[in-house]
Amino acid sequence: MSVNSQRQRLIKWVRRYPVIALSALALGYLLGGFSETDDGPIPQQIVITALYLFISLVPLGFIIAFLVVGRLGDLESAANKEKQSNLTYQDAFDLPSQIMHGYKLAMVTGRSPTLTGLTGDRYLSDAQAVCSENPEHIPPVAECECGFYAYKEFTDAQFELSINPGAFLLDVDLFGLGFTYKNGFRAESQVVNQLITPSRCMRCRVLPAKVFVTTYRLGYEDTTWWQWQMRCVVCSSSFKPSDKLTVEQMAQHLAVKINYSFS
Ligand SMILES: [Zn+2]
Ligand SMILES: [Zn+2]
Known part of the structure; x- marks a missing residue:
């Protein structure tokens, strides 16, 4: 997969993030994470901790992913530039419509x-x-x-x-x-x-x-x-x-x- 399509995939996931975050909150609510009494199927403390982790780790994951993809993109364009400078046909018209x-x-x-x-x-x-x-x-x-x-x-x-x-x-x-x-x-x-x-x-x-x-x-x-x-x-x-x-x-x-x- 090219760096560009990786970047596009990453951006798609960032766009989905609010929906995922809301789902996580809803799930946390259903599991009793926000109720006054600790009577849900999972101990409240675990639900709260999971939500905190989700809120802090997922954006961190996105940041790391963007840094990695960005770096890969830089390497790719540097490699392309190197290839280009080896081309002797730099000024050739690649457009057949050029008059x-x-x-x-x-x-x-x-x-x-x-x-x-x-x-x-x-x-x-x-x-x-x-x-x-x-x-x-x-x-x-x-x-x-x-x-x-x-x-x-x-x-x-x-x-x-x-x-x-x-x-x-x-x-x-x-x-x-x-x-x-x-x-x-x-x-x-x-x-x-x-x-x-x-x-x-x-x-x-x-x-x-x-x-x-x-x-x-x-x-x-x-x-x-x-x-x-x-x-x-x-x-x-x-x-x-x-x-x-x-x-x-x-x-x-x-x-x-x-x-x-x-x-
Ligand atoms: Zn000649
Ligand atoms: Zn004359």
Whole structure:
């Protein structure tokens, strides 16, 4: 029996105590404990002594029982606390109804355009996270960095965009096991709801962005990749048709809705 149910049982008996005490008094009366003459079946002295003992010992018994149960409760909660501190999933959402909606940045890279995180991992618009460090991991693993990340606040993602001008804003929902971290979530799987494009050309920053174009980038250690950006009519005019995609075509490739930002 748990400490809590022991405590509840004890409280039930305390509630019954007045009835028991009245019954004891009635019994004492019937046995002649309160009559002027000592003519009952049991000597008056014994009845009186029994009543005194009852009145003093029963409450004492309750007090002792409460002390014992209280102490057991303390020990139990101390043990629970110890167990809790061993849990690495302290921040996991145990409520499946918790909505992990957020914002993040992604680049669009590859000949065939693909969503690509700033750390270089490529993913589909509806994907399960994979751990690049440990194939045994089913992300997110608390002590690892794997899983899909997203900021809770749009403004946090916007700020990050201002220091990563080649990236796009994504509006995402995260699912499965999730952790909260300082500014957002890290979770098992992700669905990209929409890609938010800049309203201005990503090159001249003046004219309205109209079309996606891809350029060949040289990275460190001989790595090269194709990166897609949104440009205006002027800044995209020199591109071959095979290096251009309309917003609708890009939306189809990525399997994501594309919307212009308000700014
Ligand atoms: Zn991992
Ligand atoms: Zn331009």
